Amino acid sequence: MPTRPLQRADQQPLWTDPLACLPPLPGHGGERVNRQGTCAFATPGFNPPVGLAAVTTPRRFLELARSRLNRTASAAAAGSTASPYRATAIPGKGIGLIATRPIRAGERVMAEPVTVLVDGQAWGQEGWEGLLAAAVEGLGEKMAGEVRGLAMPDGWTGGVEEGVVRGNAFKISGKTGGEMGWHGVFLGVSRLNHACAPNMGYHFDRDSMEMRVYAAQDVWPGEELTISYVDLIQDSHTRQESLSATWGFTCTCQRCTRESHVLAESDSRVQQILDLWREVDDYGGGKGTPEKAELLVTLYELEGLQARIHEAYYRAALEWNGDGDQTRAVRYARLGLDRGLLMKGEDKPFVQSLREMVKDPKDHWSWRFRVDGKEKL
């Protein structure tokens, strides 16, 4: 444990002593509670003036302070420009974000450091809600008030801070000391409402601890900015059930409220997407073709799945390369890379794979794999 705060010359200290701790869990060993138990932290030096509230062990918080947080504040400052949206009340949805100027597809709309972090290992542990409340309190009256003012799941009757985390946290991952899961709340991003054909996509950047939100399509002033809370490649009934179970609302988005025969058509397209996926993802099966992958692209477009279109482009790139058509392969690889970088981030394996294909399609594992058959794989 550091005896002096970790800090850079130009920044506030990022390490703070725990505000409160739970005893260590059985099997974790160690006598000293503040070394092994889960604790509440609040540090005002992170993303000032917001700060960071965290529920985790001192060891993991220290790892974060050392490896991540120093870089975050500068990355956020470098990217700050006037927001192309404003928060306002949306009938039936609480607060939401509305575009205040045209936003072009691919434009970065938000880049926001995390404000509340709950260690996946602490989530649900007896007494974790108390630690969460203490960490949020530690942000100071103004910021704690902002966190507590976020929406809770409809019908929530438990504690405020827990409700806020359950209603707004994204599952995010970090790399310090091996893979680990966190639940992160972002003050601005939390105001994005759900739609089943959202106009925004996002990814979490592990280096800067920022959530980055990008336009998946052109957006006009006055349009609401939306993301998806659930897997969109599910039929309307399953999507509705999962939104209602976790957030307690009934989705009234355009994709969910069409006339019944149009809704049935949409659900059948979802089924066709799933069937095509199975065929093109079976590299040894012989049923995948470039035409099927291109049909996948069309179905994604028809379903308004622009925030996930990179998935279809990736498959079209593989199929054309597998067929030995390097020009078409590179075309789709370029499209997939362009969208994939925005929606999933740099470190995803499919992004690396597309980079390799763009560089030299014939050197990519998929070159002519459909033509040359199984021996190629």
Ligand SMILES: C[S@@+](CC[C@H](N)C(=O)[O-])C[C@H]1O[C@@H](n2cnc3c(N)ncnc32)[C@H](O)[C@@H]1O
């Ligand atoms: C992450 S918050 C989004 C921002 C929220 N509207 C607010 O006022 O802060 C999630 C909550 O917003 C509401 N919400 C989000 N999308 C919705 C939708 N499509 N229809 C109705 N309510 C929605 C629900 O109350 C949900 O629990």
